[in-house]
Amino acid sequence: MQVAGESTSEIVEQYGDRRAVLARVPREWTLLHDVAWPGRPAGTIDHVAIGPTGVFVMTAGSCVAEAVAATDAVSALVPGLRREGFRAVLVGPDHPAPWIEVDGVIHCEPVDLARLLRSCPRVLTSEEVAGVVGVVHVGLERAERARRTAATVEVIAVPPQVAVAGRRRRLRGRRAV
Template sequence: MTTAGGAERETHGGATNGSPACAEAEPRAALAAPPTPRRRPQEQWSAQQPWLAQLPPERLVAATLRGLEPEGWTSVHDVHWPGRPLANIDHLVVGSGGVVVVHTESWAGDLSVTEGELRVGEHVRTGQVARAAQAAAAVTALLAPRHRTAVRAVLCLGDRSDPAVPVAGATVVGRAALPGYLRSLPPRLTPAEVSGLAQYLGVRLGGTQPPEMLTTAALLPPSRAARRRAVRAGTDVRPAPTVTHPEADQRPGSRVRSALLRLLVVATTVGAGAAAFAVPVPGF
């Protein structure tokens, strides 16, 4: 409204600014507003960057692993599973801590481990963890014996931050805690070994065809390896027939008697022939 001096003053709820009625109205409005819910760090991150929540977990884990490249880790993604043409390995990362085979999942629910069994919410997930361990075993078979103990299996929860927990021959860890887990691994490989193994595995697992999974049968002679594979398949494999001497199964004493008998027969035949030639023939 306009005062007598001509200056305009704003009104608020029937009272002018600066009046006690206006001063009381503002705190009341603030108290009446609903409180803003607090968000967890990962929820705040998704709220600030909504496009991250729309990415598949595999792409999120791949981006996390690529962020470790300045620290000496080299990663490849979506490569062949040795010996399984229809399966793949989500991620393979090589660094000073070893060769880490990473399988990615996206699960909701509370995570708990009881007597070696992993539960997420109401579901048992131990089988998926064992799958990650099997993939690591297939990669291990491709390496030289001195590097096989450096292979580790990880099941990464792509949209979680759970700390690392060992289960069924592998380690279950949330994506947010994955870099810390890799940094905590004791040094196992030299920089030269890291470079060589990363290049070797990238070529072997990134080709057009998956490599065969090597087993201990590759160290056996061909005949024994074929018999072992046939036994596993449930077929009957008979050894190849061998030709042996008729006297191979005779005892040493029997062999001596047989030799003497042959000599006696030969001597008798020669003596009879000599005697026949010694008899004079009439007319000569």
């Protein structure tokens, strides 16, 4: 998601910083980057982190509604897990340090992500983490396949006027026989 006024190089720089910060997260965490957004074939979710303190769905920028929608989409993949196990996180350089929570969305700077993930109270056992990782991974893979299928259908789709012209040519060929 590009924020107005940001250049592509600024976005790449910020994105790289978030990945570097997330690389310092303990091994008990599973991190997914640039995943398909379930229910939005053209959308992607920046990061999903799954660990003992819950499932953190991270989006770049400042759109609270988008962060909530992304979190809802991921939480729908795991219907048995309490909603408290999911947290929406907006990641951006302009958010206050260390972080604040407004309307159920955590606003955090990239440098504070690893600390945020570790500092929240534990809500999942290691067995639950493994189960949630499996279910979320399968759900996101399905969303990715749906996205690829939608992109293929767009490319293959023939404009109506071309399809009609092709049918006319085929019909004319049949009458000549």
